Amino acid sequence: MAWHDANAFQQGEGLDLNVIPAPEEVDASWCLRFLRAIRDVSFATIGADGLPSVRIIDVMMVTPERLYFLAPRGKAFHEDVVREGFVAIVGQTHDYRTCRLRGPVVHPEGEAEQRALVDAIFELNPSMNVIYPGDARYICDVFYVEEGEGEYFDLGQHPIFRKPFKLGGKAECERGTFLITDACIGCGTCAEKCPEQCIAPGEPYVIDQSHCLRCGICREACPAQAIVKR
Numbered sequence: 109m110a111w112h113d114a115n116a117f118q119q120g121e122g123l124d125l126n127v128i129p130a131p132e133e134v135d136a137s138w139c140l141r142f143l144r145a146i147r148d149v150s151f152a153t154i155g156a157d158g159l160p161s162v163r164i165i166d167v168m169m170v171t172p173e174r175l176y177f178l179a180p181r182g183k184a185f186h187e188d189v190v191r192e193g194f195v196a197i198v199g200q201t202h203d204y205r206t207c208r209l210r211g212p213v214v215h216p217e218g219e220a221e222q223r224a225l226v227d228a229i230f231e232l233n234p235s236m237n238v239i240y241p242g243d244a245r246y247i248c249d250v251f252y253v254e255e256g257e258g259e260y261f262d263l264g265q266h267p268i269f270r271k272p273f274k275l276g277g278k279a280e281c282e283r284g285t286f287l288i289t290d291a292c293i294g295c296g297t298c299a300e301k302c303p304e305q306c307i308a309p310g311e312p313y314v315i316d317q318s319h320c321l322r323c324g325i326c327r328e329a330c331p332a333q334a335i336v337k338r
Contacts, residue, residue: 121232125201131318134260136273137172139207142199142260144170146207149199151177153188161188167199168229168250173275175209178229178236178248189213189251197253204264211256211275215249225250267304267319284322284337288312291334298326298335 123141143149144167151165163185169176175197179186189195196210216222226245230236240248255276262269288298292312299307306319307326312334315326327335 128205128262128265131269131271134271134273136258136275139209139258139260139273140170140172140175140275142205142207143167143175143197143209146199146201149197151185152196152198153185153194154192155184155188156191161185166233167197169232174252174254176225176229176250176252178226178250180247181249182247186249190215195253197258204262206261206263207258208261209253209256209258209275211253211258213251213253215251222246222250267306268321270318270320285317286315286320286322286324286327287336287338288315288326288330289334289336291332292330293332293334295331297329297331301325301329 121141121144123138123145125142125145129138147166148164149167150162152160152162155161161184165177165179165185167175168178179189193213194211195213196208198206198208200206216225223246226248229250230240230245236245253275257272257274259270259272288307290312294309294311294313296309296313298313299305299309302325303323304319304321306316308314308316324337327337
Protein backbone atom coordinates (compact mmCIF):
# COMPACT_ATOMS: atom_id res chain seq x y z
CA MET A 109 0.00 0.00 0.00
CA ALA A 110 1.32 3.42 -0.94
CA TRP A 111 1.24 5.56 2.20
CA HIS A 112 1.06 8.76 0.22
CA ASP A 113 -2.10 7.68 -1.62
CA ALA A 114 -5.18 8.57 0.43
CA ASN A 115 -7.32 6.60 -2.02
CA ALA A 116 -5.69 3.46 -0.68
CA PHE A 117 -7.65 4.02 2.54
CA GLN A 118 -11.03 4.65 0.95
CA GLN A 119 -11.92 1.01 1.51
CA GLY A 120 -12.38 1.95 5.14
CA GLU A 121 -14.86 4.72 4.37
CA GLY A 122 -18.57 4.93 3.75
CA LEU A 123 -20.26 2.85 6.45
CA ASP A 124 -23.81 4.08 7.12
CA LEU A 125 -24.46 4.26 10.88
CA ASN A 126 -28.21 4.20 10.28
CA VAL A 127 -28.04 0.66 8.90
CA ILE A 128 -28.21 -2.16 11.45
CA PRO A 129 -25.81 -4.91 10.36
CA ALA A 130 -26.72 -8.56 10.00
CA PRO A 131 -24.86 -10.68 12.59
CA GLU A 132 -22.69 -12.29 9.94
CA GLU A 133 -21.49 -8.86 8.75
CA VAL A 134 -19.96 -7.99 12.10
CA ASP A 135 -16.27 -8.85 11.99
CA ALA A 136 -13.03 -7.03 12.78
CA SER A 137 -13.00 -5.13 9.48
CA TRP A 138 -16.62 -4.02 9.85
CA CYS A 139 -15.98 -2.88 13.43
CA LEU A 140 -13.03 -0.74 12.35
CA ARG A 141 -15.26 0.94 9.77
CA PHE A 142 -17.92 1.40 12.44
CA LEU A 143 -15.44 3.22 14.69
CA ARG A 144 -14.29 5.31 11.75
CA ALA A 145 -17.90 6.29 10.99
CA ILE A 146 -18.42 7.38 14.61
CA ARG A 147 -15.04 9.12 14.37
CA ASP A 148 -14.96 10.93 17.73
CA VAL A 149 -14.35 8.10 20.18
CA SER A 150 -12.87 7.67 23.64
CA PHE A 151 -9.23 6.61 23.94
CA ALA A 152 -8.04 5.39 27.33
CA THR A 153 -4.37 5.39 28.36
CA ILE A 154 -2.35 5.28 31.55
CA GLY A 155 -0.82 8.62 32.48
CA ALA A 156 2.66 9.33 33.82
CA ASP A 157 1.16 9.36 37.32
CA GLY A 158 -0.07 5.78 36.90
CA LEU A 159 -3.72 6.81 36.75
CA PRO A 160 -6.13 6.21 33.85
CA SER A 161 -6.83 9.01 31.38
CA VAL A 162 -9.61 9.17 28.81
CA ARG A 163 -9.74 11.55 25.86
CA ILE A 164 -11.93 12.04 22.79
CA ILE A 165 -9.71 11.31 19.79
CA ASP A 166 -10.60 11.08 16.11
CA VAL A 167 -10.31 7.79 14.24
CA MET A 168 -8.56 9.28 11.22
CA MET A 169 -8.59 6.36 8.80
CA VAL A 170 -8.89 2.60 8.70
CA THR A 171 -8.07 -0.32 6.47
CA PRO A 172 -9.56 -3.81 6.88
CA GLU A 173 -6.72 -4.59 9.29
CA ARG A 174 -5.70 -1.29 10.94
CA LEU A 175 -7.08 1.72 12.78
CA TYR A 176 -5.08 4.97 12.51
CA PHE A 177 -5.03 8.01 14.78
CA LEU A 178 -2.93 11.14 15.31
CA ALA A 179 -1.23 12.59 18.38
CA PRO A 180 0.62 15.95 18.38
CA ARG A 181 4.05 15.49 19.96
CA GLY A 182 3.45 18.16 22.62
CA LYS A 183 0.35 16.48 24.02
CA ALA A 184 0.28 14.32 27.15
CA PHE A 185 -1.71 11.81 25.08
CA HIS A 186 1.32 11.37 22.80
CA GLU A 187 3.56 10.79 25.82
CA ASP A 188 1.16 8.20 27.23
CA VAL A 189 0.90 6.29 23.95
CA VAL A 190 4.67 6.24 23.39
CA ARG A 191 5.43 5.28 26.99
CA GLU A 192 2.78 2.57 27.41
CA GLY A 193 2.41 1.41 23.81
CA PHE A 194 -1.21 0.42 24.41
CA VAL A 195 -4.68 1.98 24.06
CA ALA A 196 -8.28 1.06 24.78
CA ILE A 197 -10.91 2.56 22.46
CA VAL A 198 -14.70 2.76 22.68
CA GLY A 199 -17.32 4.50 20.56
CA GLN A 200 -21.12 4.59 20.81
CA THR A 201 -23.94 5.71 18.53
CA HIS A 202 -27.09 7.57 19.62
CA ASP A 203 -29.05 4.29 19.46
CA TYR A 204 -26.78 2.50 21.95
CA ARG A 205 -24.60 0.50 19.58
CA THR A 206 -21.08 0.27 20.94
CA CYS A 207 -17.76 -0.95 19.68
CA ARG A 208 -14.67 -1.31 21.82
CA LEU A 209 -11.12 -2.26 20.93
CA ARG A 210 -7.90 -2.52 22.88
CA GLY A 211 -4.44 -3.46 21.78
CA PRO A 212 -0.79 -2.49 21.34
CA VAL A 213 0.08 0.61 19.34
CA VAL A 214 2.52 0.80 16.42
CA HIS A 215 4.44 4.01 15.70
CA PRO A 216 5.75 3.91 12.10
CA GLU A 217 9.41 4.95 12.03
CA GLY A 218 11.05 7.44 9.71
CA GLU A 219 10.24 11.05 8.90
CA ALA A 220 9.34 10.31 5.27
CA GLU A 221 6.83 7.62 6.19
CA GLN A 222 5.33 9.74 8.96
CA ARG A 223 4.90 12.70 6.62
CA ALA A 224 3.31 10.53 3.94
CA LEU A 225 0.84 9.13 6.47
CA VAL A 226 0.04 12.59 7.81
CA ASP A 227 -0.61 13.81 4.26
CA ALA A 228 -2.93 10.85 3.58
CA ILE A 229 -4.84 11.52 6.79
CA PHE A 230 -5.21 15.24 6.07
CA GLU A 231 -6.49 14.45 2.58
CA LEU A 232 -9.16 12.16 4.05
CA ASN A 233 -9.96 14.64 6.83
CA PRO A 234 -9.78 18.14 5.29
CA SER A 235 -11.10 19.82 8.45
CA MET A 236 -7.70 19.09 10.01
CA ASN A 237 -6.21 21.76 7.76
CA VAL A 238 -8.07 24.40 9.76
CA ILE A 239 -6.54 23.22 13.03
CA TYR A 240 -3.05 22.58 11.65
CA PRO A 241 -2.59 24.71 8.49
CA GLY A 242 0.35 24.18 6.16
CA ASP A 243 3.40 22.48 7.59
CA ALA A 244 1.95 22.71 11.10
CA ARG A 245 0.39 19.33 10.34
CA TYR A 246 3.76 17.65 10.80
CA ILE A 247 3.70 18.25 14.56
CA CYS A 248 1.35 15.26 14.52
CA ASP A 249 2.62 11.70 14.73
CA VAL A 250 0.64 8.83 13.23
CA PHE A 251 -0.03 5.64 15.19
CA TYR A 252 -2.05 2.56 14.37
CA VAL A 253 -3.53 -0.54 16.00
CA GLU A 254 -3.44 -3.79 14.03
CA GLU A 255 -3.59 -6.40 16.82
CA GLY A 256 -5.96 -6.64 19.72
CA GLU A 257 -9.38 -7.73 20.90
CA GLY A 258 -12.73 -6.01 20.83
CA GLU A 259 -16.47 -6.36 20.80
CA TYR A 260 -19.55 -4.98 19.06
CA PHE A 261 -22.49 -4.58 21.43
CA ASP A 262 -26.05 -3.52 20.53
CA LEU A 263 -28.06 -2.58 23.61
CA GLY A 264 -30.83 -1.05 21.51
CA GLN A 265 -32.40 -4.34 20.43
CA HIS A 266 -34.07 -7.12 22.42
CA PRO A 267 -32.54 -9.45 23.11
CA ILE A 268 -29.31 -7.54 23.04
CA PHE A 269 -26.66 -8.58 20.53
CA ARG A 270 -22.94 -8.84 21.11
CA LYS A 271 -20.10 -10.26 19.08
CA PRO A 272 -16.40 -10.34 19.97
CA PHE A 273 -13.69 -9.90 17.38
CA LYS A 274 -9.95 -10.08 17.25
CA LEU A 275 -7.54 -8.09 15.13
CA GLY A 276 -4.69 -10.15 13.82
CA GLY A 277 -6.29 -13.50 14.60
CA LYS A 278 -9.42 -15.55 15.18
CA ALA A 279 -11.92 -14.27 17.76
CA GLU A 280 -11.94 -16.26 20.97
CA CYS A 281 -14.33 -16.40 23.88
CA GLU A 282 -13.84 -13.22 25.87
CA ARG A 283 -12.95 -12.96 29.49
CA GLY A 284 -15.93 -12.09 31.63
CA THR A 285 -18.37 -14.50 29.99
CA PHE A 286 -20.47 -16.83 32.13
CA LEU A 287 -20.45 -20.61 31.70
CA ILE A 288 -22.85 -23.18 33.12
CA THR A 289 -20.77 -26.16 34.28
CA ASP A 290 -21.58 -29.84 34.68
CA ALA A 291 -22.63 -29.08 38.26
CA CYS A 292 -25.96 -27.87 36.76
CA ILE A 293 -28.95 -29.70 38.28
CA GLY A 294 -31.34 -28.69 35.50
CA CYS A 295 -33.70 -26.72 37.72
CA GLY A 296 -34.12 -23.88 35.22
CA THR A 297 -33.75 -21.10 37.78
CA CYS A 298 -31.10 -19.35 35.68
CA ALA A 299 -33.32 -19.35 32.60
CA GLU A 300 -36.26 -17.96 34.58
CA LYS A 301 -34.18 -15.12 36.02
CA CYS A 302 -32.29 -14.13 32.86
CA PRO A 303 -33.53 -10.68 31.69
CA GLU A 304 -32.59 -11.47 28.07
CA GLN A 305 -34.04 -15.00 28.08
CA CYS A 306 -30.85 -16.28 26.48
CA ILE A 307 -30.41 -19.46 28.54
CA ALA A 308 -31.67 -22.71 26.99
CA PRO A 309 -32.36 -26.10 28.60
CA GLY A 310 -29.70 -28.77 28.29
CA GLU A 311 -27.36 -30.98 30.26
CA PRO A 312 -26.08 -28.56 31.42
CA TYR A 313 -28.16 -25.50 30.51
CA VAL A 314 -26.48 -23.30 27.87
CA ILE A 315 -26.03 -19.50 27.67
CA ASP A 316 -26.25 -17.93 24.23
CA GLN A 317 -23.25 -15.60 24.50
CA SER A 318 -24.42 -13.44 21.57
CA HIS A 319 -27.37 -12.20 23.66
CA CYS A 320 -25.90 -12.30 27.18
CA LEU A 321 -25.77 -9.07 29.20
CA ARG A 322 -23.07 -10.53 31.48
CA CYS A 323 -24.96 -9.06 34.43
CA GLY A 324 -24.41 -12.12 36.62
CA ILE A 325 -28.03 -12.67 37.70
CA CYS A 326 -27.83 -16.31 36.62
CA ARG A 327 -24.76 -16.98 38.74
CA GLU A 328 -26.28 -15.37 41.82
CA ALA A 329 -29.59 -17.21 41.36
CA CYS A 330 -28.15 -20.68 40.73
CA PRO A 331 -28.86 -22.92 43.77
CA ALA A 332 -26.13 -25.37 42.74
CA GLN A 333 -23.43 -22.72 42.22
CA ALA A 334 -22.94 -24.26 38.79
CA ILE A 335 -22.25 -21.01 36.93
CA VAL A 336 -18.72 -19.63 36.71
CA LYS A 337 -17.21 -16.50 35.22
CA ARG A 338 -14.38 -17.00 32.78
